Amino acid sequence: MGHIFPSLRLWIATLAICVFAYAGLVLGFAQTAVPFQANGSIIMQEGRPIGSRLIAQNFTQDRYFWPRPSAADYNGMGAAGSNLSPTSDKLEQRAAETVSRYAAAQDDPIPADLVAASGGGLDPHISLAGARYQAGRVAAARGLPARDVEALINRLAYAPGGVFAPDRIVNVLELNMALDKLGR
Amino acid sequence: MLASFLTVALIVGGAALLSWPLGRFMAALFSGRYASADSLFARIAGSSQDQDWKAYSVALLVFNAVMFAFVFALLSLQHLLPLNPDGQGPASIHLIFNTTASFVTNTNLQHYSGESTWSYLAQLAGLMWLQFVSAATGIAALAALARGIAGHPSMGNFFIDLQRASFCVLLPIALVVALSLAASGVPMTLEGAAQVTTLEGAAQTIARGPAAAFVAIKQLGTNGGGFFGPNSTHPFENPTLWANFIEMAAIIIIPMACVWMFGRMIGRIRHAGVIFVVMAALLLVKITAVLAFEAAPTQAFADLPIEQNVGNLEGKELRLGATTGPLWAAITTSTSNGSVGAMHDSLNPLAGLVPMAGMWLNETFGGVGVGMINMFLYIVVAVFVAGMMVGRTPEYLGHRIEGREMRLAVLALISHPVLILGGTALFAATSWGVDTLNNTGAHGFSEILYEFSSAAANNGSGFEGLGDNTAPWNLATGIVMLIGRYLPILVPLAIVGSLMAKRRSAESVGTLSVESNTFGIMLLITILIFGALTFFPAAALGPIAEHVTLMR
Numbered sequence: 037m038g039h040i041f042p043s044l045r046l047w048i049a050t051l052a053i054c055v056f057a058y059a060g061l062v063l064g065f066a067q068t069a070v071p072f073q074a075n076g077s078i079i080m081q082e083g084r085p086i087g088s089r090l091i092a093q094n095f096t097q098d099r100y101f102w103p104r105p106s107a108a109d110y111n112g113m114g115a116a117g118s119n120l121s122p123t124s125d126k127l128e129q130r131a132a133e134t135v136s137r138y139a140a141a142q143d144d145p146i147p148a149d150l151v152a153a154s155g156g157g158l159d160p161h162i163s164l165a166g167a168r169y170q171a172g173r174v175a176a177a178r179g180l181p182a183r184d185v186e187a188l189i190n191r192l193a194y195a196p197g198g199v200f201a202p203d204r205i206v207n208v209l210e211l212n213m214a215l216d217k218l219g220r
Numbered sequence: 221m222l223a224s225f226l227t228v229a230l231i232v233g234g235a236a237l238l239s240w241p242l243g244r245f246m247a248a249l250f251s252g253r254y255a256s257a258d259s260l261f262a263r264i265a266g267s268s269q270d271q272d273w274k275a276y277s278v279a280l281l282v283f284n285a286v287m288f289a290f291v292f293a294l295l296s297l298q299h300l301l302p303l304n305p306d307g308q309g310p311a312s313i314h315l316i317f318n319t320t321a322s323f324v325t326n327t328n329l330q331h332y333s334g335e336s337t338w339s340y341l342a343q344l345a346g347l348m349w350l351q352f353v354s355a356a357t358g359i360a361a362l363a364a365l366a367r368g369i370a371g372h373p374s375m376g377n378f379f380i381d382l383q384r385a386s387f388c389v390l391l392p393i394a395l396v397v398a399l400s401l402a403a404s405g406v407p408m409t410l411e412g413a414a415q416v417t418t419l420e421g422a423a424q425t426i427a428r429g430p431a432a433a434f435v436a437i438k439q440l441g442t443n444g445g446g447f448f449g450p451n452s453t454h455p456f457e458n459p460t461l462w463a464n465f466i467e468m469a470a471i472i473i474i475p476m477a478c479v480w481m482f483g484r485m486i487g488r489i490r491h492a493g494v495i496f497v498v499m500a501a502l503l504l505v506k507i508t509a510v511l512a513f514e515a516a517p518t519q520a521f522a523d524l525p526i527e528q529n530v531g532n533l534e535g536k537e538l539r540l541g542a543t544t545g546p547l548w549a550a551i552t553t554s555t556s557n558g559s560v561g562a563m564h565d566s567l568n569p570l571a572g573l574v575p576m577a578g579m580w581l582n583e584t585f586g587g588v589g590v591g592m593i594n595m596f597l598y599i600v601v602a603v604f605v606a607g608m609m610v611g612r613t614p615e616y617l618g619h620r621i622e623g624r625e626m627r628l629a630v631l632a633l634i635s636h637p638v639l640i641l642g643g644t645a646l647f648a649a650t651s652w653g654v655d656t657l658n659n660t661g662a663h664g665f666s667e668i669l670y671e672f673s674s675a676a677a678n679n680g681s682g683f684e685g686l687g688d689n690t691a692p693w694n695l696a697t698g699i700v701m702l703i704g705r706y707l708p709i710l711v712p713l714a715i716v717g718s719l720m721a722k723r724r725s726a727e728s729v730g731t732l733s734v735e736s737n738t739f740g741i742m743l744l745i746t747i748l749i750f751g752a753l754t755f756f757p758a759a760a761l762g763p764i765a766e767h768v769t770l771m772r
Contacts, residue, residue: 039282042267046353047286049264054352054552055345058391062398066408073405076428076456078414085416088426090455092238093418104538105335113336113413115450119565119685120520121663123770127520127534129394135524145527148674150371152518152533153334155453155545155563163539165527196401197461201541203530209525212419 077207087209088112092158095212098177101162101170103208104149105134108157114155115220161220164193167211180218188214224511226544227465231547232507235476236500242389242473243480248595249384261383270374272338276364277710279378280357284706285355285750292320293347293435295338302511304339305412308428311337318694323350325705326443328558328589328680329671329697331689333449335427340410347445347712348434352394353473355441356385358589360710362478364470365593366485368716369617371724373714379759385589390441396471398436405459405468408432414494431456439470442587444558444680451560452548453537464540464561468548471557475585478592486617490735494594498743502584506550506574513571514546519771535563548569549681553578556587558680565667565683569771572683573763576670580755581679581747587678593712600629600715602739606732608631615731619719627716633713636676637720637754639700643672644758645728652692658685662769666762671697676704 066074074093077089081145087093094110113161120127131151140146147165167189177180192211193204253259259712262268271279294301295316299309311319315331322329323346334343360381367376402408407428414426431447435457436446436495479499483492508621517528537545545562552559553575556738564575578584583594604621607614614621647653647668667683674681675697682688688697732739 038267039279040286041396042279043283043286045264045266046382047290047378049357050353051349052347054386054391055349057431058395058398059344059433060708061395062402062436062655063408063410065399065429066432070403074402074408074432074457075411076407076409076414076426077405078416078426085414087416087418090380090459091424091426092455093416093420093421093424094422095418097420100714105414110424112424115335115427115448115454116333117450117453117563117566117684119658119683120534121659121766122518122520122532122534122566123663123766124520124659127518127525131332131526132523132525135338135526142523144486145525148518148521148526148528148533149529151521151524151526153535153559154537155537156295156448156450156455158455159537159539160455163538181313189247196360196539197465197541198228200223200465201543202223203542205538205539209419216419216611 055075081213089159089207089209092123092160093209095208100212100215101174101208103169104159104162105151105153105156106132107153110158112158114159117155117157118153127182160207160209161205164189164206167193167206172213177216184218188218222724227541227543228507228547230502231465231468232472235472236740238473239476240480240536242477242482243769246389246477246481247484249388250381250481254361256378257384257388257586258496261380264383265379267379268377271377271602273368273375273713273720276375276378277713280361280709281706283378283382284357287350288320288324291323291346291350295319295342296639298339298342301341303341303410305410308339310377312424314691314694315689317489318698320596321698321701322680323347323443323445324354325535325678325701326354326441326556326590327675327678327701328443328445329439329675329682329701330445331694334446335429335448340429343434343447344430348437351437351443351445352386352390353382355443355588357391358587359385359389359478360588360589361713362452362482362592363485365596365712365716366482368720369619379515390437392695392698394436395441397466398433399441400466401435401463401572402432404463406435406463407434407456425471428456435467436470438559439467439557440474441696442471442557444557446559450563452599453560453562455537458537458540458561460533461539461541461544464544468544468561471555471559472586475591477588479585479768480591488617488735494735494740498740499584499595501744502581502747503554504551506554506584507547510546510550510571510574511543511748513568513574516568516771522772532568535566537562549575550578552681553679554584555591556582556678558674560681561683563683564670564681569663569763569766571664573759575681576673576759576763577675579679579752580640581751583747590678594708597629597708598747598750600625601633602743603732605724605746606742612730615725615727617734618724618727620622620722620725624718625715628711630710635703635707638662639676640672640705641758643700644669647696656687656690656693658687662766666766669762672700673730677698678705682766
């Protein structure tokens with residue numbers, strides 16, 4: 037069994053280089069060059085952490101924009117998709133609940149991204165159409181002119197990948213923080 | 221439409237271009253062109269003597285046994301060890317067995333969620349370590365196979381090959397990818413979960429960790445096991461479209477380069493070109509199919525006042541664009557990667573058939589090293605059938621393919637459908653499978669079929685609605701992964717060992733040229749007949765039945 041000693045020596049060598057040296061290097065780079073991203077893109081407000089720019093948090097009040105549905109109930113420790121088939125009755129029931137929460141109607145259909153759950157349940161974005169769809173409710177709840185809210189959405193919406201992904205999206209947490217700054 | 225086309229062209233075309241110089245470098249590396257590195261590797265290993273196919277196989281198995289033993293122990297003891305800021309407790313013994321088997325075999329099937337199961341030490345020194353050395357094992361096996369076919373007197377030395385693959389191929393590319401991902405927002409920290417108070421005043425706990433280093437090698441080594449439960453749909457694993465592009469290209473670049481490496485090592489680069497085109501053609505067919513099927517809107521929303529204009533969005537992330545989820549699904553299952561950029565369980569029925577087909581064929585680039593080895597089996601069969609058709613002794617590069625080689629090749633190829641269909645039949649008929657389903661009817665059957673396909677193909681993706689962290693699932697898929705890994709590595713080495721023992725004949729005008737279009741078409745037909753005929757009945761019961769009955 038002349039193979040055992042070389043195997044053990046390779047175990048030590050690969051562990052030292054491919055795990056400890058490699059992870060140490062990446063850790064050192066990330067913590068020095070991009071500490072905000074390296075620690076989870078946590079946003080601070082008045083010295084307190086209020087969420088991650090990359091992780092959806094739940095919003096239920098009329099004065100805030102609502103994120104996409106989450107099969108994980110926005111649990112940052114248990115991300116998950118619904119894993120329901122697009123032909124599933126359970127999915128239709130869930131969608132019907134969302135539709136009634138938004139009071140969508142045939143003459144005012146709701147954009148699909150506000151009804152479809154994301155892959156990880158923590159998608160921080162909604163589509164531009166999904167934000168515009170909610171603008172009226174938010175403006176009314178805050179007593180703001182609708183055009184101010186619309187302008188805010190337009191300012192924050194961006195295409196995530198230029199020509200490769202031209203449909204514009206909005207980060208819900210950033211939008212709601214900007215909204216709070218706007219007032220009421 | 222235009223965005224989809226541009227994305228496919230950029231990812232597949234870009235990776236194909238980069239694979240050319242990488243393949244050249246790998247061929248030089250494994251041909252011993254870098255003597256100073258090799259002498260260092262020989263000193264580290266304390267072994268550098270040439271091995272025949274038996275010694276090489278045993279060395280491979282012994283090192284893989286060490287991998288298994290160490291990680292099994294580490295996962296079992298994680299709650300007693302450091303780097304566990306979130307206080308993960310002990311996992312069940314059958315989950316530890318399944319997870320160890322899964323990462324040793326380069327599968328990365330995950331019956332757990334990383335953020336709520338494993339400590340940072342278990343993830344890094346256990347799972348991430350295996351992502352390096354299991355991938356290196358596959359590349360080493362391909363190098364040995366190529367040496368045998370090229371007519372070398374020995375297959376090389378496994379311990380040198382493993383270090384070449386780990387330190388000179390995987391490590392430098394992983395470093396570049398990891399740093400890019402960290403810069404684009406993937407966390408890299410040893411801090412435990414973040415506690416935040418949301419704008420509405422609720423408490424939210426956000427898992428994080430040393431993900432950037434992990435995600436890079438997960439993609440490059442066709443591993444696929446995510447740091448977080450939902451893999452690359454999780455915003456921390458895949459924060460932007462650009463990170464997503466890097467991750468997708470990282471899936472296919474080394475499997476593509478392996479074809480060029482093989483061609484150069486056997487001195488037949490044109491032959492490699494034919495193989496590359498056959499693989500790329502099948503991959504593009506699958507990509508086209510999955511994009512087309514996934515452009516259909518979510519059927520369950522059809523009767524509700526919902527505006528659908530960008531296809532099926534259930535299980536997809538908006539920042540990654542409408543195209544990349546299904547594109548990723550095709551790429552990740554054509555190689556044996558198994559990471560996901562959208563939830564496969566929520567794909568439209570026929571779109572969900574595409575990843576299954578990818579795992580059934582398992583060689584349209586395939587896993588690092590092993591994809592080309594799987595293709596070698598199909599080549600043996602294609603050459604044999606072609607030889608029979610024209611009534612000549614079948615030859616491959618001057619090696620005579622005879623009864624013994626054919627029996628071995630068919631044994632390895634037939635084990636794949638036996639594991640998948642046998643396992644699916646057993647679990648679909650018993651409470652082991654039926655009680656764990658998330659969807660009913662044909663889609664439930666698809667969940668079982670997908671799970672066994674993924675295990676046997678060493679892929680690792682899943683129809684994740686399946687409640688698969690049970691003792692029967694963990695044991696059955698653990699065993700299937702082990703057989704599905706080592707049989708298709710060892711049998712080809714045995715075939716080549718048997719070819720090496722025979723005298724090589726010169727190629728004549730009557731020999732089917734392996735550089736010709738005829739050979740390419742022959743190979744394509746062999747693959748399609750094997751795949752389509754074997755798996756069509758199962759496909760008809762699952763995704764096709766669901767499509768026909770429920771889609772309008």
